[in-house]
Amino acid sequence: MSFHEKSAWVMGLIMIAGMAFYFRTVAAMSEGMEQLAPPVLPLVIVYIVVIVILSILGHILIAITRPSEADDMMDERDKLVAARAGNIAGLILGVGLISALGVYLFTYDGNQLFHAAFGALMVSQIAEYAARIIYYRAGV
């Protein structure tokens, strides 16, 4: 498994955990308020900071397991995998955002719009890493 494939696994798992944390927190806040909780800046900051820290730690662990590959540049296959996975992520993000905007036109719920848009971003990133893994495993 190449460094970049391992990176995709690590980032995919981190993003899934991060998404679960964020929406579980929003759900808990909403339950307390008996309505959809508004977006909270400290929660977003904690989410981002934790994602960044876990990403750094994860990549350090990957590098330690195989130091010789740690500074591998992306070769032509890595670049192709990244490009195709990025394309898929872009499509998913676009569909997610347009859907969120469409729902807003009917509900006029700004809180829902924010959470939906943020969720679309998370889902698109998870999809990108999943696509990278599939391309690495099954071929591109």
Added chain:
Amino acid sequence: MSQAALGEAIGVTRQTIIAIEQGRYSPSLESAFRISRVFGVGLEDVFGWVGD
């Protein structure tokens, strides 16, 4: 020649060489020519294509 050595010779990772050997990746034309040159043979001596 090892997969790692071939990869280093043509500028790709060992995993990419493995993917080429297993048919999970078709190299660029440049990489294909580089591989052929490493082995000192023609392109069609290394790569083949089964049409539809």
